[in-house]
Amino acid sequence: MTSSTNGNESHADSVIAARSLALSRRGSVVVEVDDLDIRFGVTSLVGPNGSGKSTLLHAVAGLLAPTTGSLRVFGADPRTVRRRVAYVLQAQHAPPHLPVTVRELVALGRAAQRGPFGRLDTTDRALVRDAIERVELGPLANRHLADLSGGQRQRAFVAQGLAQSADLLLLDEPAAGLDLTSSEQIRRLLVEEHAAGRTVVVATHDLADAALSDQVILLAGRVVAAGPPAAVLVREHLAAAYGGRLLDLGGALMLVDDDDHHHDVNVAPDAPDEPALR
Ligand SMILES: Nc1ncnc2c1ncn2[C@@H]1O[C@H](COP(=O)(O)OP(=O)(O)O)[C@@H](O)[C@H]1O
Numbered sequence: 330m331t332s333s334t335n336g337n338e339s340h341a342d343s344v345i346a347a348r349s350l351a352l353s354r355r356g357s358v359v360v361e362v363d364d365l366d367i368r369f370g371v372t373s374l375v376g377p378n379g380s381g382k383s384t385l386l387h388a389v390a391g392l393l394a395p396t397t398g399s400l401r402v403f404g405a406d407p408r409t410v411r412r413r414v415a416y417v418l419q420a421q422h423a424p425p426h427l428p429v430t431v432r433e434l435v436a437l438g439r440a441a442q443r444g445p446f447g448r449l450d451t452t453d454r455a456l457v458r459d460a461i462e463r464v465e466l467g468p469l470a471n472r473h474l475a476d477l478s479g480g481q482r483q484r485a486f487v488a489q490g491l492a493q494s495a496d497l498l499l500l501d502e503p504a505a506g507l508d509l510t511s512s513e514q515i516r517r518l519l520v521e522e523h524a525a526g527r528t529v530v531v532a533t534h535d536l537a538d539a540a541l542s543d544q545v546i547l548l549a550g551r552v553v554a555a556g557p558p559a560a561v562l563v564r565e566h567l568a569a570a571y572g573g574r575l576l577d578l579g580g581a582l583m584l585v586d587d588d589d590h591h592h593d594v595n596v597a598p599d600a601p602d603e604p605a606l607r
């Protein structure tokens with residue numbers, strides 16, 4: 330098959346394609362994206378708080394319509410392909426006292442694939458069990474969310490996303506507030522999902538984590554830079570996105586974000602075009 334004849338949307342291999350896109354919250358435009366393609370792989374969305382990461386994920390999940398411009402997911406209107414997309418919300422934004430157990434929460438992910446009247450069969454139940462094992466919550470499967478630590482609850486939401494076996498997995502800061510071991514575990518899971526043929530888009534605060542992905546999109550109400558980590562995570566782009574939050578300490582860069590997390594960003598003093606990390 331040849332690519333679409335519509336010149337505006339001819340990027341046939343894009344999983345997500347945005348053209349002249351504007352997204353609004355409460356009537357004000359908060360993100361503008363001229364031209365962006367996200368292809369098969371693991372893509373990290375980075376940028377300061379309020380830069381539009383969650384808003385963009387929301388739109389890709391089909392939960393927020395564009396104000397202007399076009400957004401296509403698998404070549405279609407995002408609202409029409411929701412069954413192919415799993416969206417893991419930022420755990421802090423989920424109701425903390427959902428009266429469900431870990432297993433029930435994860436099973437809801439399968440129910441979303443089945444539609445409102447679908448019953449879970451043995452395959453669904455195996456996928457639920459497997460997802461819970463993969464986030465290492467097996468022993469806590471019958472606990473209520475309210476009786477979990479913040480990190481455990483977050484992993485339960487990740488398991489819900491995994492259980493959906495969707496073609497596109499969206500995660501909003503799945504590792505926020507987790508210790509290094511847990512966030513490395515989540516990164517490993519995302520790589521496994523990609524190996525299983527899925528496209529993964531993950532919003533993250535952690536630039537060192539983003540440096541491990543195939544593609545990075547740096548946002549600040551617009552796309553400051555997009556491409557391979559080594560091309561995006563450089564001093565020039567980071568300074569444009571983070572402004573005064575990027576401190577230059579005699580050649581070493583440090584990011585002071587709104588959550589009082591401090592990240593060392595290792596840029597060689599005389600090599601502004603070097604990859605900023607590791
Ligand atoms: N539900 C909402 N209602 C009103 N404004 C919102 C809402 N969600 C986000 N915003 C605003 O939209 C902008 C982008 O926010 P968001 O997408 O949450 O950024 P990020 O996820 O990068 O922190 C911010 O200015 C934020 O205040």
Ligand SMILES: [Mg+2]
Nearest residue numbers: 382383419501
């Ligand atoms: Mg957010």
